[in-house]
Amino acid sequence: MKLARASALLALMTLPALAHAADIDGSTLSVLWGVPFAGILLSIALMPLLAPMFWHHHFGKVAAAWSLAFLVPFAIAFGPSVAGNSFVHALVAEYIPFVILLTALFTVAGGIYIRGNLHGTPALNTAILAIGAVLASFMGTTGASMLLIRPLIRANDNRKHMAHVVVFFIFIVSNAGGSLTPLGDPPLFLGFLKGVTFFWTLSHIFTETLFLVGVLLVAFYFLDSWYFRRHGEVRPEDPTPDTTGKEMIGFEGKVNFLLLLAVVVLVLMSGLWKSDMEWVVAGAVVTLPGLVRDVGLIAVALVSLVVTPKIVHEKNQFNWAPMQEVAKLFAGIFLTIIPVIAMLKAGVNGPFGAIVSAVTRPDGSPDPAMYFWATGALSSFLDNAPTYLVFFNTAGGDPQTLMTTLAPTLAAISGGAVFMGANTYIGNAPNMMVKAIAEDRGVKMPSFFGYMAWSGCVLVPLFVIMTFIWFR
Numbered sequence: 001m002k003l004a005r006a007s008a009l010l011a012l013m014t015l016p017a018l019a020h021a022a023d024i025d026g027s028t029l030s031v032l033w034g035v036p037f038a039g040i041l042l043s044i045a046l047m048p049l050l051a052p053m054f055w056h057h058h059f060g061k062v063a064a065a066w067s068l069a070f071l072v073p074f075a076i077a078f079g080p081s082v083a084g085n086s087f088v089h090a091l092v093a094e095y096i097p098f099v100i101l102l103t104a105l106f107t108v109a110g111g112i113y114i115r116g117n118l119h120g121t122p123a124l125n126t127a128i129l130a131i132g133a134v135l136a137s138f139m140g141t142t143g144a145s146m147l148l149i150r151p152l153i154r155a156n157d158n159r160k161h162m163a164h165v166v167v168f169f170i171f172i173v174s175n176a177g178g179s180l181t182p183l184g185d186p187p188l189f190l191g192f193l194k195g196v197t198f199f200w201t202l203s204h205i206f207t208e209t210l211f212l213v214g215v216l217l218v219a220f221y222f223l224d225s226w227y228f229r230r231h232g233e234v235r236p237e238d239p240t241p242d243t244t245g246k247e248m249i250g251f252e253g254k255v256n257f258l259l260l261l262a263v264v265v266l267v268l269m270s271g272l273w274k275s276d277m278e279w280v281v282a283g284a285v286v287t288l289p290g291l292v293r294d295v296g297l298i299a300v301a302l303v304s305l306v307v308t309p310k311i312v313h314e315k316n317q318f319n320w321a322p323m324q325e326v327a328k329l330f331a332g333i334f335l336t337i338i339p340v341i342a343m344l345k346a347g348v349n350g351p352f353g354a355i356v357s358a359v360t361r362p363d364g365s366p367d368p369a370m371y372f373w374a375t376g377a378l379s380s381f382l383d384n385a386p387t388y389l390v391f392f393n394t395a396g397g398d399p400q401t402l403m404t405t406l407a408p409t410l411a412a413i414s415g416g417a418v419f420m421g422a423n424t425y426i427g428n429a430p431n432m433m434v435k436a437i438a439e440d441r442g443v444k445m446p447s448f449f450g451y452m453a454w455s456g457c458v459l460v461p462l463f464v465i466m467t468f469i470w471f472r
Contacts, residue, residue: 024078024086024339026346033339036070040332041381044426045448059325063332070336086338092284094383095334097294099327102142102429104263104297109146110318111256111308116249120156122224125165126217128152129172133213136177137184137202139264145174145430147260150316153441158235161227163445166438167454168220172213174430175422179209179415182271183264185428187379187388187417193271194392195399196410204411208470212419212462219458253312259300266296322436326429333426337382344378344390356394366395368471372412376420376463380427388417412471419463423455424448 043062047055055062075083118124128148135144152169156162178184180202182192188201227233251257270293277288312318343350348357355378359370371391378387391413395406402410421428425435425448435445446454 024082024342026339026342026344026351027349029339029343029346029351031343031351033070033074034343036066037333037336037340039069040066040329040336041426044329049447060328063329067332067335070339074339087335088281089284090334090338092281092286095331097290098330098334098429100294100297101263101267102326102433103323104301105140105142105146105260106323106433107301108256108259108263108304109143110150110316111253111259111304111312112147113252113312113315114151114249115252118151118155118249120152120159120165122221122228124155125152125224126221128155129169129220130213130217132169132173133177133217136173137180139260140183140267141174141178141185141428142430142433143260143263144177145169145434148173149434149437150441153438153443157441159227160230160233160235162438162443164220164223164227164454166434166443166445167451168216168223170431170434171422171455171459172216172220174434175428176209176212176216176419179205179418183268185418185421186385188414189267189271190385190389191392191399191410191414194389194397196403200403200410201414204407205415208411208415208419208466211466211469215462216458252315253308255307256304259304262300263297266293266300269293317441319440322433322440325436326432329432330429334383340382341386344382344387347390347394356390359391359394366406366409368408368412369467371395371409372416372463372467372471375413375416376423377416379417380420380423384417384421384428388413391416408471415466415471419466420459422459423452425451 040063043055043059043066047059047062071083071087074086128151132144132148135147139147149166149169152165153162156165159165175185179188182189182196182198182201188196191201192198270289273289273292275288279286344352344356347353350356355374359367359374361367375387375391378390392402392410395402395409395413422431425431435451438445445451
């Protein structure tokens with residue numbers, strides 16, 4: 001963000017009138033307030049197809065236009081203080097920490113170069129996806145995705161068809177693999193902060209995760225093998241030959257592994273460290289642990305940029321274009337999603353009351369299958385972290401009860417939030433980042449709806465099977 005914009009935002013945060021703005025009552029909102037959010041989603045889906053050159057050069061302006069389409073009418077209808085409070089809360093409490101974390105992971109992972117001439121055979125590609133699935137639960141889906149997507153693309157740069165490799169990478173590494181610990185995906189981390197024990201998800205949705213990841217790996221291996229055997233699939237000349245003459249795999253920029261560990265520690269610390277010291281910025285609470293985390297992540301990113309040899313960034317073709325795309329588009333998403341989340345939080349009294357009511361059986365008991373699909377369907381298009389919290393609270397909100405008596409319900413909420421984030425490009429933050437990096441490297445990725453066709457054909461049938469086996 002440019003200095004002028006940052007200064008303007010800081011000035012906005014200091015306006016005293018905003019500190020007393022009221023919270024949004026989602027039960028009073030019309031579904032029409034969700035139009036700007038739907039507009040930005042449709043823009044992401046359609047404009048790269050209908051106006052690719054315009055979108056490539058002006059996607060940030062489009063996101064800003066939809067943001068204003070929400071903020072200006074909202075300020076007129078509810079007053080500048082409420083609109084300003086909502087804007088700053090989304091900025092300070094959600095968007096800035098989100099972008100800082102993504103930037104730190106993007107920078108640190110971009111400073112690690114996996115040396116050696118990898119050949120994108122079906123066996124190697126499947127192995128990389130499997131390794132990424134394991135890493136995702138311990139360094140986060142974003143961390144694992146940023147670490148492995150570049151070497152995976154480089155390994156397959158002599159292949160004619162690469163899009164399916166990246167699509168399955170998003171399915172497995174950027175989503176399903178992060179389901180076993182709170183470090184894996186933000187919804188599970190929020191559950192951890194609410195009192196769900198660290199290893200609860202590992203012990204309760206391990207078989208579901210093993211099934212989903214296992215079937216996806218097998219399906220990918222056979223699909224990739226089919227492509228690999230086709231005539232003309234592998235080009236005779238490798239665009240990135242091994243210039244050292246050695247085939248042994250190695251790493252350059254190894255110090256970034258320590259920095260990656262520092263990122264994980266900072267995120268975990270922010271959840272475990274309890275402090276009474278906090279600041280209220282226009283209604284948004286900034287805690288000392290959160291501030292230390294964000295400052296620490298910025299420091300980690302700067303250290304990575306300083307200590308990483310320039311040649312490593314050159315070999316990785318590291319540039320800021322993918323990060324800029326994600327930051328600009330998600331700025332619009334985080335703003336326009338404000339009324340949608342408020343309407344969801346209103347529960348049965350809000351415009352989406354039918355969805356919330358659908359997760360309860362006639363006898364009043366929770367329906368795990370409906371929790372799985374309701375959480376998953378909304379997580380496919382909304383931020384899966386607040387969606388998780390909505391249904392966590394709908395199911396009672398007591399972690400002890402949810403971990404014991406209602407364990408099937410909590411498993412369904414957890415699985416839906418993490419697994420179904422793979423249904424769309426915007427379901428989970430690393431999805432869009434992986435897509436942007438792949439396109440930056442020349443991979444012709446599916447469109448928004450093209451990707452949903454992949455997820456509809458591959459993932460949805462697996463989710464149906466999982467429903468009948470585990471979430472009935």
